[in-house]
Amino acid sequence: MSVLELSLAGAALLIGLTGAWSPCGFSMVETIGRSGDAGRRSTVLASCTTFAPGAVLGALATFGLLSTLGEAIHGAGGRLTYLLAAGLTAAAAVAEARGMRIVPQIRRQLPEGWRWTMPLPLAAALYGVLLGLAFTTFVLSFGVWALAGASLVLGDPHAGLVIGAAFGIGRSIPVMLVAPIVDSPLGIRCIELMAEQPALYRLFRLGDAVALCLAAAALATTATATAARTEVRKGADPSAAGKALAFQRLDRTGALRFAGHTYDLPGKDPALGGPYAAVITPGRDRIEILNRYSRALVGSATASNAEAVAISRRRLAYLTLNHDRYVLRSRRIKDSANPGKPKAIAAASIPSQLGHPSLYGGRVFYVLSRPNSNAIKWRSVRSGDHGTVVKSRTQQLLNPTVVANHVLYVRLFRERQSPQKTNPPRLHQALMVKRLDSHGFGHRVYGHGPDHLLWTTARSGDRAYVTILGNPPKIVVLNR
Numbered sequence: 001m002s003v004l005e006l007s008l009a010g011a012a013l014l015i016g017l018t019g020a021w022s023p024c025g026f027s028m029v030e031t032i033g034r035s036g037d038a039g040r041r042s043t044v045l046a047s048c049t050t051f052a053p054g055a056v057l058g059a060l061a062t063f064g065l066l067s068t069l070g071e072a073i074h075g076a077g078g079r080l081t082y083l084l085a086a087g088l089t090a091a092a093a094v095a096e097a098r099g100m101r102i103v104p105q106i107r108r109q110l111p112e113g114w115r116w117t118m119p120l121p122l123a124a125a126l127y128g129v130l131l132g133l134a135f136t137t138f139v140l141s142f143g144v145w146a147l148a149g150a151s152l153v154l155g156d157p158h159a160g161l162v163i164g165a166a167f168g169i170g171r172s173i174p175v176m177l178v179a180p181i182v183d184s185p186l187g188i189r190c191i192e193l194m195a196e197q198p199a200l201y202r203l204f205r206l207g208d209a210v211a212l213c214l215a216a217a218a219l220a221t222t223a224t225a226t227a228a229r230t231e232v233r234k235g236a237d238p239s240a241a242g243k244a245l246a247f248q249r250l251d252r253t254g255a256l257r258f259a260g261h262t263y264d265l266p267g268k269d270p271a272l273g274g275p276y277a278a279v280i281t282p283g284r285d286r287i288e289i290l291n292r293y294s295r296a297l298v299g300s301a302t303a304s305n306a307e308a309v310a311i312s313r314r315r316l317a318y319l320t321l322n323h324d325r326y327v328l329r330s331r332r333i334k335d336s337a338n339p340g341k342p343k344a345i346a347a348a349s350i351p352s353q354l355g356h357p358s359l360y361g362g363r364v365f366y367v368l369s370r371p372n373s374n375a376i377k378w379r380s381v382r383s384g385d386h387g388t389v390v391k392s393r394t395q396q397l398l399n400p401t402v403v404a405n406h407v408l409y410v411r412l413f414r415e416r417q418s419p420q421k422t423n424p425p426r427l428h429q430a431l432m433v434k435r436l437d438s439h440g441f442g443h444r445v446y447g448h449g450p451d452h453l454l455w456t457t458a459r460s461g462d463r464a465y466v467t468i469l470g471n472p473p474k475i476v477v478l479n480r
Helices: 003-021 023-033 038-074 079-097 120-132 142-154 157-181 185-196 198-225
Strands: 229-232 236-241 244-248 254-258 261-265 268-273 276-280 286-291 297-302 306-311 315-322 325-332 343-349 358-360 363-370 373-380 386-392 396-403 406-414 427-435 443-448 454-460 463-468 474-479
Touching (some): 003 023, 003 157, 003 198, 023 185, 079 142, 079 198, 120 157, 142 157, 236 463, 244 268, 286 306, 286 315, 315 363, 325 363, 343 363, 343 373, 373 396, 386 396, 406 454
Parallel strands (some): 236 454, 268 306, 396 454
Antiparallel strands (some): 229 474, 244 254, 276 286, 306 315, 363 373, 373 386, 406 427
């Protein structure tokens, strides 16, 4: 989890806790806790057990749906969206620090009849959902509105789910702790303190202000980090591993940049992975495997008309083009001096195309472009299992790089326009990040106008690289 998500989760947790001072919060403690004699203790515990998942589920629905709606409206990421979210949270922090009256306020109460007409554990679950939804009962902190606005503005479903989970947990903690002991001296004292000491509620609101300030700082820092800077002024086709960056110069020769120095590589289209670097020889008939630290030759593999290469600690993958037919192959690296036999991964004939491969977790990722569709696909080298990461009939998906269960890729699409407009639709370009186990296109981390094309990608740690084709081409980097 990133620093930004941790800060948003911390704020959401504390803001959820602050909700315990609402009339609904008090009634929920008493409803679940006062369930009869000591023999019904199991009912209290069961009700607490069902209340917590209900609260989390309701919060996930609210903040997850708001972030999904934001993604559908304007996409995710981008410097402006982070700055807007930072402004919202900062404004809420100021309001909380000043103890301002919550406006707008929702004065709706929980349906009292549920506790009399339903089994208490079921009623508790439903009550939890309503409290988790955040806007179906009293709002006790400007942070609720700020988190909702930030979720919508950011348009990041993953961040929305993180906020929702933390808020739901915060909403449920007071009930789960106090309800089982509400009739004991300690429980009675807790209720008295909450009801008779307004300073305690004020203290929690000050805590909300501090947490929102931290979240605003993290959002503003992320906005600064998402601004791209030029890493290589005259180069293209990056590949990264650790703190090393390999790329191709304008004369098609490979270069390796590490620890402030740039070294020549004996080939083109360089790739980094594990302890290795790989380059395609000038004649395009062989791939040479190098020690990426010493740049000494440690192995090679034949590859007629090689177009692109990827390498990891245990695997070499490469793309060839022979007689209008693309073939993607893989070799096992058990001994770098003698890579294993080639194994076909995918093939396509022009006008269809295969794109640059990427290796991750025993799988090869690549783009398959057909005349009527584009898709980022994967295939397991061992089992032969295969699948699709993302696909589209109307958009171009280019040059994936897969690291840490996320795929970084380029997305090109044209905006929709009304039939009355005669000008060609504007081309949009975005560098996208998508979790492998998520749906949709993922989150935009960088956008670019139609003047120069975004092209090949690379990622290492929190750094994302992309080539911008121009005269000359350059590589920019974003810190994520």
